Amino acid sequence: MEMTLVVVTGMPGSGSSTVIKEALKLREGRSGSKRSKSGYSVRNYGDIMYEAALEEGIVSNRDELRRLSVEKQREIQLHACDKIAEWRRSTEHIIIDTHCTIKTPTGYLPGLPEYVLRKLKPDMFVLIEAKPEEILERRHRDRTRERDVEDKSGIEEHQFMNRVVSMAYACLTGAPVKIIENHDGGLGKAAQELANLL
Amino acid sequence: MEMTLVVVTGMPGSGSSTVIKEALKLREGRSGSKRSKSGYSVRNYGDIMYEAALEEGIVSNRDELRRLSVEKQREIQLHACDKIAEWRRSTEHIIIDTHCTIKTPTGYLPGLPEYVLRKLKPDMFVLIEAKPEEILERRHRDRTRERDVEDKSGIEEHQFMNRVVSMAYACLTGAPVKIIENHDGGLGKAAQELANLL
Amino acid sequence: MEMTLVVVTGMPGSGSSTVIKEALKLREGRSGSKRSKSGYSVRNYGDIMYEAALEEGIVSNRDELRRLSVEKQREIQLHACDKIAEWRRSTEHIIIDTHCTIKTPTGYLPGLPEYVLRKLKPDMFVLIEAKPEEILERRHRDRTRERDVEDKSGIEEHQFMNRVVSMAYACLTGAPVKIIENHDGGLGKAAQELANLL
Numbered sequence: 001m002e003m004t005l006v007v008v009t010g011m012p013g014s015g016s017s018t019v020i021k022e023a024l025k026l027r028e029g030r031s032g033s034k035r036s037k038s039g040y041s042v043r044n045y046g047d048i049m050y051e052a053a054l055e056e057g058i059v060s061n062r063d064e065l066r067r068l069s070v071e072k073q074r075e076i077q078l079h080a081c082d083k084i085a086e087w088r089r090s091t092e093h094i095i096i097d098t099h100c101t102i103k104t105p106t107g108y109l110p111g112l113p114e115y116v117l118r119k120l121k122p123d124m125f126v127l128i129e130a131k132p133e134e135i136l137e138r139r140h141r142d143r144t145r146e147r148d149v150e151d152k153s154g155i156e157e158h159q160f161m162n163r164v165v166s167m168a169y170a171c172l173t174g175a176p177v178k179i180i181e182n183h184d185g186g187l188g189k190a191a192q193e194l195a196n197l198l
Numbered sequence: 199m200e201m202t203l204v205v206v207t208g209m210p211g212s213g214s215s216t217v218i219k220e221a222l223k224l225r226e227g228r229s230g231s232k233r234s235k236s237g238y239s240v241r242n243y244g245d246i247m248y249e250a251a252l253e254e255g256i257v258s259n260r261d262e263l264r265r266l267s268v269e270k271q272r273e274i275q276l277h278a279c280d281k282i283a284e285w286r287r288s289t290e291h292i293i294i295d296t297h298c299t300i301k302t303p304t305g306y307l308p309g310l311p312e313y314v315l316r317k318l319k320p321d322m323f324v325l326i327e328a329k330p331e332e333i334l335e336r337r338h339r340d341r342t343r344e345r346d347v348e349d350k351s352g353i354e355e356h357q358f359m360n361r362v363v364s365m366a367y368a369c370l371t372g373a374p375v376k377i378i379e380n381h382d383g384g385l386g387k388a389a390q391e392l393a394n395l396l
Numbered sequence: 397m398e399m400t401l402v403v404v405t406g407m408p409g410s411g412s413s414t415v416i417k418e419a420l421k422l423r424e425g426r427s428g429s430k431r432s433k434s435g436y437s438v439r440n441y442g443d444i445m446y447e448a449a450l451e452e453g454i455v456s457n458r459d460e461l462r463r464l465s466v467e468k469q470r471e472i473q474l475h476a477c478d479k480i481a482e483w484r485r486s487t488e489h490i491i492i493d494t495h496c497t498i499k500t501p502t503g504y505l506p507g508l509p510e511y512v513l514r515k516l517k518p519d520m521f522v523l524i525e526a527k528p529e530e531i532l533e534r535r536h537r538d539r540t541r542e543r544d545v546e547d548k549s550g551i552e553e554h555q556f557m558n559r560v561v562s563m564a565y566a567c568l569t570g571a572p573v574k575i576i577e578n579h580d581g582g583l584g585k586a587a588q589e590l591a592n593l594l
Contacts (some may be wrong), residue, residue: 070519074570101563106520106593107574110566117567123268124304157575164362164560167299168567170308171315171366174272178305179355197304321466322502362560365497368506369513369564372470376503377553395502 004093005084005120006040006198007112009100009166010128011158013135013142015182015190017044017097019128022191024095027198040198041087045080045098045111052079074115081119093198096120100127100162103150108161110168117172125166125177126194132156134184202291203282203318204238204396205310207298207364208326209356211333211340213380213388215242215295217326220389222293225396238396239285243278243296243309250277272313279317291396294318298325298360298367301348306359308366315370323364323375324392330354332382400489401480401516402436402594405496405507405562406524407554409531409538411578411586413440413493415524418587420491423594436594437483441476441494441507448475470511477515489594492516496523496558499546504557506564513568521562521573522590528552530580 010016020042027038053059053076059068068076088094101108112120130138132155139150150158166177178197182190208214218240225236251257251274256266266274286292299306310318328336330353337348348356364375376395380388406412416438423434449455449472455464464472484490497504508516526534528551535546546554562573574593578586 070570101566104572107522107572108563108566109572110563110570113566113570114568115570126305161559161563161573163359165563165567167306167308167359167363168366168369168564170299170306170311171363171370171564172312172567174268174308174311174313176302176305176307177359324503361557365504365506365557365561366564366567368497368504368509369561369568370510372466372506372509372511374500374503374505375557 003088003091004124004198005088005096005122006094006124006126007096007098007120007122007169008126008128008194009098009111009162010182011099011135011155011162013138013155014128014130015138015187016128018187019180019182019190019194020095020097022187023194023198026191026195038198039093040095041092042095042097043084043087045096048080048083048096049076052076052083055079077116078119081116084120095198096122101158101165103158108158108165110165112169114172117169122169122173122175124175124197125169126197127162127166127177127179128182128190129159129179130182130184132159137184201286201289202322202396203286203294203320204292204322204324205294205296205318205320205367206324206326206392207296207309207360208380209297209333209353209360211336211353212326212328213336213385214326216385217378217380217388217392218293218295220385221392221396224389224393236396237291238293239290240293240295241282241285243294246278246281246294247274250274250281253277275314276317279314282318293396294320298364299356301356306356306363308363310367312370315367320367320371320373322373322395323367324395325360325364325375325377326380326388327357327377328380328382330357335382399484399487400520400594401484401492401518402490402520402522403492403494403508403516403518403565404522404524404590405494405558406578407495407531407551407558409534409551410524410526411534411583412524414583415576415578415586415590416491416493418583419590419594422587422591434594435489436491437488438491438493439480439483441492444476444479444492445472448472448479451475473512474515477512480516491594492518497554497561499554504554504561506561508565510568513565518565518569518571520571520593521565522593523558523562523573523575524578524586525555525575526578526580528555533580 008016008020024038059065099111101110132152135155170177180190180193206214206218222236251263257263297309299308330350333353368375378388378391404412404416420434449461455461495507497506528548531551566573576586576589
């Protein structure tokens, strides 16, 4: 039997990685067993891409990844899918932590274009959302990494495009799209919602 | 020549089934002939799924249908498509009465994922819409069946997701998407709009 | 090496054709060379369709194009794609000036359905947008061609459907979607944004 692959997406500031972490803690607490734990491995799609690119000798550091040609990036995406498929054949369910769309200077780039979906075959898409003002405020607080300057209406538009493309992903795969709101002070509720899905 | 297949969708409370019924009455009145009638057969997609599941011996009652695994549900969907294709080879045009997306505990599930669209090859998608407050009020009045609790913003989100996924359906099939508004007191107008399309 | 194919879309009144013209002027000024000019050829998709239909002897004038059956229109679309593919193998990059969706009496028709995208393989989608009131005002000023009557909310809905379907195009091709706003008095800015992409 194939293991479940859940794609959890959120834009920077949505708190998607934190929601995943808390949801898995809730599952661990629930199962009571120390060995099986949550039953899920979490992988960041960007990290997998980077590892695949290193292994193939295509890049030697992370910065080079962004400056690759579109063709090379596609090649690496497919290698990353192969790595995920391999993990999936092992014992654990998988959560992929990624972005629905990436806002680049040339526009909104779908994170999971058709050729990736055909390989990944996800079972479920989860969108972690928050109000534009919450996202803006969280980004200002997070000084560990430089983020692109997006204003409130830019965030609103981005979140709109994420919802929209997720339904194209759903149509191509037959998998459902769940929206989970992660408002300030509501992390526990959001984590619980995600834990219930897993 | 292949007969036309029109997919009419609406969420519970949109009044889609009533609009279809009234539109076909208008067509019957128009043609004047008793024999040819409206020229359309209407089929509810859920009913076809259930019939297909019964025939295949997969379920013995309707409740079992919802509790099937995703794989079994896909299998039944494909059987349902085959049944529709068979009807289509007969003399009548077909209207499929269904949902654009189904709101499940695991999220918005596309009613017509790609593997269904490839088999069905619809000629047109029609979305029957109403204002969230109208849908809410109609659901409250309808006590014949238990419906999920959705508030105004939930209905708004659901209708948004329906519009969005319908354009993915359109992109995959090349078929147009028509939005028909069925406001309170506007059933005649909505039915006329649908009748004009058929 | 394959030449770049950029699809620029905008609804009537968005000013997409003017933005393209001005963007190419900026590129010409920039390169300084008279021979290579902007490096881009612009083609109107509707014109290519018409030429293809004339060549195939399917129509003898433009009006006939609209009254063709859906099957014939598809056939012509594929011929048009072949013509574009041929141009693409020549030296110049190509901009296709077209519509994201066409609003017809039977609904929103996707301008680039999947079977077209598979042939065209665009590298980028650009949406030229404006506020509904700006579009309305521009349409009123333009008396050279008769345009369908769309009110403000109709334009808003149309622009929504354009954004939505563009993300389905993005998902199927892996190409990004760039939104460029062409507000009154902002043509220079819009043209500059497009020029930067090319």
